[in-house]
Every structure is written in structure tokens, then in C-alpha cells.
């Protein structure tokens with residue numbers, strides 16, 4: 001079980017779904033469905049809906065995040081948004097999601113720059129790491145996760161990393177309906193936490209929440225979230241249904 005000092009966090013990654021209007025409706029439905037006490041709940045709509053969704057949850061316990069950001073503050077970067085633009089609106093930002101790494105060529109170095117910019121702007125970054133199926137089959141999952149954590153945290157010290165959240169998301173489990181077994185999730189999160197200890201220090205490894213992500217559903221959430229060191233979930237598909245998302249959040253109640 002997650003030690004009491006690490007409060008569970010369940011974040012919904014809406015990916016490229018919802019308009020500002022339907023995003024507000026979904027956020028309201030999630031609030032109506034009853035976010036449980038004792039769990040931090042974060043909604044990450046598409047960038048265009050972040051402001052409206054953030055307004056829709058004012059006065060509730062629900063927090064809002066973005067799915068991506070640029071590492072620079074401003075400039076000629078068509079289509080990008082920066083941490084300082086987000087900072088007044090959102091509290092959280094997902095960094096290094098495997099769809100960004102795989103589909104948009106995001107490198108470990110970019111992830112590191114984004115992470116540092118997010119922390120500097122006072123945002124809570126959720127940094128994603130995880131192996132492809134071929135890497136796992138070749139026995140390289142541990143080395144890859146370790147390398148991704150180390151690279152993401154290059155030049156970051158324990159104090160600066162304060163609010164950092166990590167997510168272990170095996171690429172083969174994202175959007176596939178195939179979930180890591182609870183044992184696989186716990187083992188890989190253990191590797192990530194060990195790497196956090198090396199990259200930062202023991203205190204940071206102990207306090208940093210590490211989530212599991214990859215086809216989490218109301219049916220499998222309880223078992224996954226009951227594992228040692230699994231501090232919550234990053235949820236894609238199931239976060240688009242208010243009742244499913246809240247059912248997952250309830251599974252995270254300590």
C-alpha cells in the first residue's frame with residue numbers, strides 16, 4: 001500500500017478529445033459523480049479547453065493540467081504553449097508522454113528541459129517513462145526506465161523537484177486494453193523509484209508519487225493501486241467517462 005505520506009493522485013489524460021464546451025460538461029459530470037476524499041484528482045484536457053475546464057472546477061477539489069508544453073517561455077514556436085502561459089490557469093502538466101516521444105520525436109533532452117521549465121514556473125509535472133514491448137521482451141525495461149528517469153532529472157536537485165510526480169506507462173499497455181500485471185507495475189515502479197533515489201536523493205524517492213498508466217479501468221484499478229509503491233493512476237480512455245474515472249479514483253482511496 002502507498003504510505004500515508006504519499007497522497008494518491010489520479011489524473012485523466014483526455015488526449016485530443018473534447019471541445020471547450022464538451023470538456024466543461026465532462027468536468028461538471030466528474031464533479032457531480034463525486035470525487036472521493038483523500039485522493040488528488042487532476043483533469044488534463046486539450047490545451048484549448050484548459051481555461052474553460054479550470055473555470056468549471058473552481059471551488060471544487062479537482063485540479064487541472066495540460067498535456068504538454070514548450071520548455072521556453074516565449075518565441076517563434078508555432079503551435080506551442082509555455083509553462084508561464086499555463087501557470088495562471090493550470091497547476092499540473094504532463095511531460096514526456098510516450099505519444100509525444102513516439103509520434104512527435106520528443107527526446108529525453110526535451111523532456112528534461114520541459115521538466116525544468118515546469119518546475120521553475122511552479123507547475124507540478126507528471127513525467128512519463130516506460131518501455132515498448134520489444135524492449136521488455138529483450139529484457140531491457142529496467143535499464144530503459146532507469147535511463148529515462150535519470151535523463152529527465154538531469155540538472156534538477158531534490159529541493160527543486162519538490163512537487164514532481166512520475167508515471168510508469170508501459171507503451172504496450174497504452175490504449176491497447178492490455179494492462180501490466182499488478183506485479184509488473186509494482187516492479188517497474190520500484191525501478192523508477194530507485195532511479196529517483198540515484199538521480200535526486202532518498203528523501204525525494206520516498207516522497208515522489210509514482211503513478212501507473214496503461215489501460216487502467218474500473219475493473220483493474222483496485223488491484224493495480226493496491227500494489228506497494230503504486231501511488232495512483234494516469235488514465236487515458238477511461239477518463240473520458242465520468243463514472244469510470246470516479247470509480248478508478250475511488251479505488252485509490254487508501
Ligand code: PEP
Pocket residue numbers: 013015097169173174175176177213214215216234235236237238
Ligand atoms: C495515457 O494516455 O496516459 C493512457 C494511459 O491511456 P489509456 O488509459 O487509454 O491506456
